[in-house]
Amino acid sequence: MKRYVATRAATMFGVLMITLLITISLVGSNMDTILKQGIVFQVRSEITENPAIAESFSSVEEFEGFIQSQIEQRTKILGLDEPWYSPQRIGLTMYKILLLDFGHATFLTSDAGSSDVKDIIFEKLPRTILLFTTATIIISVIGIFLGALSASKVGSVIDRITSSFAIISSSFPVWWIGMLMIFLFAFTYQIFPARATPDIPSSDPGYIGSLLYHMALPLITIVMIGFGSWAYLVRNFMVGIMQEDFIMAKRTIGIKQKKIIYTHALKNAAPPIVTILALSLSGSLGGAIITEAVFDWPGMGRLYFEAITVMDLPVIIGATYILTVFFLVSIFIADLLYGYFDPRMRTG
Amino acid sequence: MSSITPQEIKQEFLKSKIGIVGITILGILIATSIIAIIAIPVETFQEWNNPGNWISYPKVAIPIWVNIFMTEKIPEHKILENPNIQTNSEGEIMLLSHKFGVNFDYEFFPNDFIYVFSSEYSESALLQMSVIRPDGIELELLSTSLPYSNTKTIHSERIFSTDEAVKKNLLLQSEMFDFDLERLSVEDIVFSDTKTNEPLKGDYVFSIDTYSVNSEIKSHESKLIIGGKAFGMMGTDELRRDLAIGLLWGTPLALFIGLVVSIASVIAGLLYGVYAGYKGKKTDEVMMRFNDVIYALPALPFLIILSVTISNSIFVLVGFLMIFGWVGIAKVARSMSLQIKTRGYVDAANMMGQKNSKIVLKHILPQLLPYAFASIAISVPAAITTEAGLSFLGLGDPSFPTWGHILHDANTFGAAARGLWWWIMPPGVMIAIAGLAFVFIGNALDAIVNPKLKR
Numbered sequence: 001m002k003r004y005v006a007t008r009a010a011t012m013f014g015v016l017m018i019t020l021l022i023t024i025s026l027v028g029s030n031m032d033t034i035l036k037q038g039i040v041f042q043v044r045s046e047i048t049e050n051p052a053i054a055e056s057f058s059s060v061e062e063f064e065g066f067i068q069s070q071i072e073q074r075t076k077i078l079g080l081d082e083p084w085y086s087p088q089r090i091g092l093t094m095y096k097i098l099l100l101d102f103g104h105a106t107f108l109t110s111d112a113g114s115s116d117v118k119d120i121i122f123e124k125l126p127r128t129i130l131l132f133t134t135a136t137i138i139i140s141v142i143g144i145f146l147g148a149l150s151a152s153k154v155g156s157v158i159d160r161i162t163s164s165f166a167i168i169s170s171s172f173p174v175w176w177i178g179m180l181m182i183f184l185f186a187f188t189y190q191i192f193p194a195r196a197t198p199d200i201p202s203s204d205p206g207y208i209g210s211l212l213y214h215m216a217l218p219l220i221t222i223v224m225i226g227f228g229s230w231a232y233l234v235r236n237f238m239v240g241i242m243q244e245d246f247i248m249a250k251r252t253i254g255i256k257q258k259k260i261i262y263t264h265a266l267k268n269a270a271p272p273i274v275t276i277l278a279l280s281l282s283g284s285l286g287g288a289i290i291t292e293a294v295f296d297w298p299g300m301g302r303l304y305f306e307a308i309t310v311m312d313l314p315v316i317i318g319a320t321y322i323l324t325v326f327f328l329v330s331i332f333i334a335d336l337l338y339g340y341f342d343p344r345m346r347t348g
Numbered sequence: 349m350s351s352i353t354p355q356e357i358k359q360e361f362l363k364s365k366i367g368i369v370g371i372t373i374l375g376i377l378i379a380t381s382i383i384a385i386i387a388i389p390v391e392t393f394q395e396w397n398n399p400g401n402w403i404s405y406p407k408v409a410i411p412i413w414v415n416i417f418m419t420e421k422i423p424e425h426k427i428l429e430n431p432n433i434q435t436n437s438e439g440e441i442m443l444l445s446h447k448f449g450v451n452f453d454y455e456f457f458p459n460d461f462i463y464v465f466s467s468e469y470s471e472s473a474l475l476q477m478s479v480i481r482p483d484g485i486e487l488e489l490l491s492t493s494l495p496y497s498n499t500k501t502i503h504s505e506r507i508f509s510t511d512e513a514v515k516k517n518l519l520l521q522s523e524m525f526d527f528d529l530e531r532l533s534v535e536d537i538v539f540s541d542t543k544t545n546e547p548l549k550g551d552y553v554f555s556i557d558t559y560s561v562n563s564e565i566k567s568h569e570s571k572l573i574i575g576g577k578a579f580g581m582m583g584t585d586e587l588r589r590d591l592a593i594g595l596l597w598g599t600p601l602a603l604f605i606g607l608v609v610s611i612a613s614v615i616a617g618l619l620y621g622v623y624a625g626y627k628g629k630k631t632d633e634v635m636m637r638f639n640d641v642i643y644a645l646p647a648l649p650f651l652i653i654l655s656v657t658i659s660n661s662i663f664v665l666v667g668f669l670m671i672f673g674w675v676g677i678a679k680v681a682r683s684m685s686l687q688i689k690t691r692g693y694v695d696a697a698n699m700m701g702q703k704n705s706k707i708v709l710k711h712i713l714p715q716l717l718p719y720a721f722a723s724i725a726i727s728v729p730a731a732i733t734t735e736a737g738l739s740f741l742g743l744g745d746p747s748f749p750t751w752g753h754i755l756h757d758a759n760t761f762g763a764a765a766r767g768l769w770w771w772i773m774p775p776g777v778m779i780a781i782a783g784l785a786f787v788f789i790g791n792a793l794d795a796i797v798n799p800k801l802k803r
Binding site: 011012014015018019022023026027030167168170171172173175176177179180182183186187188194289290293294304305308309311316319320323324327328331 | 645646650652653729737741764783784
């Protein structure tokens with residue numbers, strides 16, 4: 001078991017490093033250009049603010065030379081004279097990112113006004129977790145209940161409705177249903193707000209209530225689209241288990257069908273269900289990008305989308321890193337849980 | 349595991365209702381694609397982003413068929429291109445007369461009307477525009493001279509109903525109407541009853557006469573556009589584009605993306621997984637660790653970064669989608685090949701000294717084919733929705749009207765807030781239908797390959 005945990009952990013860490021490396025190398029060259037432009041801008045604005053510097057030079061060439069040397073000096077201090085792919089720079093960047101030091105955002109700020117990427121991310125992250133974790137929990141509760149119910153009556157009306165709803169709902173993109181929901185419940189019938197961003201400051205005592213009210217429409221949409229496929233998965237696991245010999249044996253002894261399903265069968269379906277729960281918790285974070293963009297929910301997903309639109313590279317790198325960490329941690333937990341429930345996995 | 353022959357699969361498949369429904373939908377989609385490719389010239393869809401191409405279409409027009417359910421008919425947008433042509437010459441004066449007949453049968457006034465023309469003449473020419481209404485009244489609309497030219501020239505122009513001169517001409521004839529014309533727009537006067545300002549139904553004839561002296565007039569283009577609020581089977585969007593064309597062209601694009609991505613990733617995954625499972629030991633270990641790495645990459649953020657930094661061409665995007673598509677299949681294929689490997693005939697083939705590649709291709713892969721078909725069908729919807737999602741974020745290929753791209757435009761122009769349902773509903777329904785077709789087929793195949801689920 002120890003060896004299993006250790007190899008999994010090592011793999012995950014390796015994946016994290018590779019992800020970082022890929023992200024940095026994809027945006028690295030752009031990042032350098034932006035940083036260098038920043039330096040030039042900074043030097044020029046310092047000189048225009050202080051006319052005494054400009055007056056102290058006799059010729060234009062001398063003045064330009066001074067500016068050039070200033071720019072070069074600062075480039076060197078930041079280590080930008082070396083290309084972004086030089087080992088020291090990549091190493092340094094990765095080390096900083098590992099310690100959650102993402103630097104400062106180029107354009108975006110947090111609601112509190114800070115441009116530190118870490119502040120921005122830790123402001124948005126709880127909101128995404130609030131929305132998507134709540135949704136996933138509701139989905140899984142409904143899903144497990146419905147799945148068990150339809151597995152107990154295979155071929156019944158409930159079973160058929162659940163299965164067909166699962167199949168149909170899973171082929172609609174969540175964000176499209178989101179657009180329809182906004183169209184229906186925010187504009188045609190004005191029940192919920194169209195933009196999910198609460199319009200009062202977070203210090204206000206009514207903030208939580210407002211946040212929950214704004215959360216309703218995205219939450220309903222995600223749950224509506226999600227629970228069908230959950231129920232279907234649970235049903236399929238259960239149907240498989242219900243054919244096992246030990247269930248048959250219990251049935252012949254005369255234990256009630258209901259008891260068999262909700263205690264014995266569900267317990268045996270637990271490992272895959274728990275695994276999928278862990279995976280869908282993290283998967284929902286990644287899927288949040290489009291959903292949050294549609295509903296304008298002020299979380300990680302929308303931050304990511306905004307960062308991409310204005311090419312705010314430190315934010316992109318930071319958000320990708322955090323998303324990857326979450327994703328990996330949940331895969332890791334899922335793996336461990338599976339190994340715990342199903343000892344056969346540990347040797348594989 | 350699979351000892352099912354292709355014949356058996358076919359038989360079983362034809363028995364499953366859901367599979368037949370899936371195949372039928374897929375057939376309809378393929379037929380639509382073929383119609384789109386044949387009927388709509390490729391140029392039209394390449395012009396998707398060129399506003400000049402759509403200028404004679406109305407803005408955000410509702411689909412025409414909505415009128416069937418309406419008691420108060422919404423005016424249709426009409427583009428009249430084939431006028432009744434008459435030529436006349438009296439001595440030195442040549443007359444070219446174009447007549448357009450319009451049957452106007454709606455409860456609302458049209459938005460506007462535009463006459464688009466391009467005529468060839470020399471020296472000077474005069475253009476007169478008038479309309480004969482259903483009640484027999486003839487209204488003079490415009491009389492204007494075309495620019496003088498010494499040589500033969502081609503003059504193109506658009507005459508809009510918002511033209512000041514048209515309004516002035518109508519005000520001169522205001523004695524025919526019982527109400528004040530001062531504050532009304534041209535189309536509200538031309539199409540109005542004389543007693544009250546309400547639309548007058550019936551046949552209107554617009555005639556455009558071009559006179560010239562000493563020279564012949566030729567017409568290269570002559571179009572009368574009666575601007576309405578309903579157009580085409582699917583309506584139009586904010587940029588006047590005909591949504592029917594976008595939706596039709598979206599079908600082959602979605603099928604292309606879905607099928608190419610899923611087939612390529614299933615093949616790649618199968619080969620990878622089977623090879624890893626067959627070789628075993630160190631190779632297996634290394635290959636599966638690599639598989640783990642790709643599996644653990646968060647797909648959507650990476651697809652976004654890739655499409656922003658490298659390229660958002662639709663073909664490159666297909667490649668990116670494949671990077672994330674093959675992983676799960678490789679895992680299953682590996683465990684399946686681990687089982688098949690232990691069978692006697694594989695050992696026998698090995699003993700006989702057959703090459704590894706031959707054993708994999710001839711003895712192991714064929715066993716996995718039923719599973720492969722099921723997974724191809726199941727992974728198509730994911731590819732289609734992922735591409736649609738990327739396009740929806742505005743990161744897709746802008747030169748192709750994919751369904752996701754249409755929805756992106758709809759979102760940008762706030763279609764949901766403005767109640768433009770015909771802009772939001774059809775693309776999403778198409779995405780879902782395309783997805784459903786493959787889900788149905790996949791489910792039917794899956795039930796055959798994994799008989800456990802059937803109960």
